[in-house]
Amino acid sequence: MRSRRGPGRKTGVAAAVALLCAGAAAPAAPVDVRPGPGAGQDHVTVRTDTGRVRGVRTARHRLFQGIPYAGPPKGAYRWAAPRPVAPWRGVRDTTRPGPLCPQVPSPYAQVASEEEDCLVLNVTTPARVRRPAPVLVWIHGDGSVGGGSFFDARRLADRGLVVVTVNYRLGVFGGFAHPGLKGSGTFALQDQQAALRWVRRNAGAFGGDAGNVTVAGSSYGASAITAHLTSPGARGLFHRAVLSSGEGMMDMPAGTMGPGVPGYPWFVWRQGREMADISAEMTSSLGCAADGPARTLRCLRALPVKKILEVPFIMNAFQAFAYGNETLPDLPPRALRAGRFQHVPVLSGATRDEHRTFVGLQYDAVGKPFTQAHYGQSLATAFGENAERVRARYPLSQFPSPAIAWSAVVTDRMWARGTHAQHTALARRVPLYAYEFADRNAPMYLPLPGRFDFGAYHAGDTPYLFEEAAAQQRFTAAQRWLSATMTSQWAAFARTGTPNGPRLPAWRPYRNADARPYTQSLAPDRIAPVDYAAEHALEFWHRLP
Structure with missing residues (x-):
């Protein structure tokens, strides 16, 4: 039916x-x-x-x-x-x-x-x-x-x-x-x-x-x-x-992409x-x-x-x-977990503040503030009887605004949890190099109104790889160095299957057997490993029903 x-x-x-x-x-x-x-x-x-x-x-x-x-x-x-x-x-x-x-x-x-x-x-x-x-x-x-x-x-x-x-x-x-x-x-x-x-x-x-x-x-x-x-x-x-x-x-839990938006078991499938x-x-x-x-x-x-x-x-x-068709016969997450995919080396990552882009677009860009009341309503919609547990883990006192608090909740629950799941599935079968783009001062290159703090926003790493005048004319010397380093590492990966090379920061593979699987943090002042699971409270989210 x-x-x-x-x-x-x-x-x-x-x-x-x-x-x-x-x-x-x-x-x-x-x-x-x-x-x-x-x-x-x-x-x-x-x-x-x-x-x-x-x-x-x-x-x-x-x-x-x-x-x-x-x-x-x-x-x-x-x-x-x-x-x-x-x-x-x-x-x-x-x-x-x-x-x-x-x-x-x-x-x-x-x-x-x-x-x-x-x-x-x-x-x-x-x-x-x-x-x-x-x-x-x-x-x-x-x-x-x-x-x-x-x-x-x-x-x-x-x-x-x-x-x-x-x-x-x-x-x-x-x-x-x-x-x-x-x-x-x-x-x-x-x-x-x-x-x-x-x-x-x-x-x-x-x-x-x-x-x-x-x-x-x-x-x-x-x-x-x-x-x-x-x-x-x-x-x-x-x-x-x-x-x-x-x-x-x-x-996608209910309401995470905006009021009235239903939840879905998968975001893009x-x-x-x-x-x-x-x-x-x-x-x-x-x-x-x-x-x-x-x-x-x-x-x-x-x-x-x-x-x-x-x-x-x-x-x-x-x-x-x-x-469920000739082009895509199986649900990709199911195929990844079962190992039914092309076994090729993968370089994969996310940004530190993925969901700030979407909260900024929904509220700040249209002049509609995200208030403390919105925070409570959003937690209740997304997490139901577990809303207070999430509020206790992400109290408003730890964030500069309710909008940033809600962005952190969804970044961790939806983006980081999904990224971690995909890395875990891929690393069982293929060489995987994981990263987190962490430049919280990355220039915003999109024509968005308002003064929202987008941090290390969704797709904020793209101008560090491709020429983008609106962003790069505002790069600091340290950001230019980060851009040059990232471009060289992506090129090294395309050439050899590893982002390592002469005069480049060392980058170890992501291995599920490690207590803290290696994730490279990419920031102007620091390219070094980060405990991705701890930074995004993944143990908390894995315990939550």
């Missing part, structure tokens, strides 16, 4: 996922390093398997933008598996960012697009590649806004990597599910796998090593990589994985039937109710992108992945 939800339930789903990956999407504009007068830039041409592409070459880098890796998912191909690119004659210009996939502006990313011919990627390399170079493929976060061209990979390329950043279908275009529709709820994952197959075929043309590919992502992008670790379609497409602030083994129910609810106002699923689907595929985007919450309601 299919579940039936009233409007409040649907709005709760949308509200939950609307904040799912805020902050991991993008800066305000795509990277654009086209040749300019006196800029010391010229063009360079490379032959791919579908035709030649012309990019930009400077003294230090080569950059190719907007290379198609799959055909346009338009018309009858909307909500279908990605299809091959039609070869072209001549030389395709790839000196400018390609089109973004359909999206609407959000409070943290004022970008929009109605273009479905958007399955493109970008390649950044050193000017002179030492062949064969390790390849790093970046899957951006959020899932409803953003694009690969927002991530300037030149710093990573300076470390000898060939870096590929990817567009994929977002929101309803990537996660729509429908009775009888093959691939329901997994089109974003299928796009990412198509991009990885493109890398396997074409990495060598750019100086990269198709036999040494690292897939990396933050937030929703990291959760997607958790899916790829367990997906049959991704088998053999990558050889290492980097997960930053992923939600792959995270649950939904059964295919549930995704189909959500899809039906979110598209019910589009006038496509018809006799039979096939006619409804034909009607929805014929609608203009603009009309679909006008449905409230329709992009945010699909920041989750459907399982």
Whole structure:
């Protein structure tokens, strides 16, 4: 029997996922390093398997933008598996960012697009590649806004990597599910796998090593990589994985993502039937109710992108992945615990103050203070009869404000507990290097109002790896050192499967057998081990029913 939800339930789903990956999407504009007068830039041409592409070459880098890796998912191909690119004659210009996939502006990313011919990627390399170079493929976060061209990979390329950043279908275009529709709820994952197959075929043309590919992502992008670790379609497409602030083994107590948002056993995984129910609810106002699923689907595929985007919450309601299908047969947490995943080295971590981003967005950014009364209500909603036990462990007297106290509770209960569970599962089978990004003065690069103390916020480590002017112009000397060190360690991991290297801080593997499994704390004044379980009160949370 299919579940039936009233409007409040649907709005709760949308509200939950609307904040799912805020902050991991993008800066305000795509990277654009086209040749300019006196800029010391010229063009360079490379032959791919579908035709030649012309990019930009400077003294230090080569950059190719907007290379198609799959055909346009338009018309009858909307909500279908990605299809091959039609070869072209001549030389395709790839000196400018390609089109973004359909999206609407959000409070943290004022970008929009109605273009479905958007399955493109970008390649950044050193000017002179030492062949064969390790390849790093970046899957951006959020899932409803953003694009690969927002991530300037030149710093990573300076470390000898060939870096590929990817567009994929977002929101309803990537996660729509429908009775009888093959691939329901997994089109974003299928796009990412198509991009990885493109890398396997074409990495060598750019100086990269198709036999040494690292897939990396933050937030929703990291959760997607958790899916790829367990997906049959991704088998053999990558050889290492980097997960930053992923939600792959995270649950969601009621109210933790905002008042009225229900609890869920998993944060990003939904059964295919549930995704189909959500899809039906979110598209019910589009006038496509018809006799039979096939006619409804034909009607929805014929609608203009603009009309679909006008449905409230329709992009945010699909920041989750459907399982129980060909692309994702098993629930990923279950597969990880059973060892049914690709056994590749993993670099994985979270930020120290993950949930401050979401509390700041919900309250401070809209001028609505989070009070002592809100704290009590939130504890009662999330923890019921255990609320007072949690209050005793996190008394308001220990925090500068109720908002920071609630952020600490949810960071520890939801984010740190989920991160620890995933590390435990992975470390049973593969080499794992764990970290915590702990720079509590990390510059906020998102255009958020208010004066909230975001601390070491969700996705706050991204500008330390990719060029981001809004953040880096405010870096201190110590933060520049941290950025350089992190970039070198990520590059070392992509090259060898370990983040260790000459003149880099020592980093031991995470081992479950250790009394305190090794987690590297990354801060401007300290790169050293941290007792992650003690810092986030995990023994308390494991004892709590």
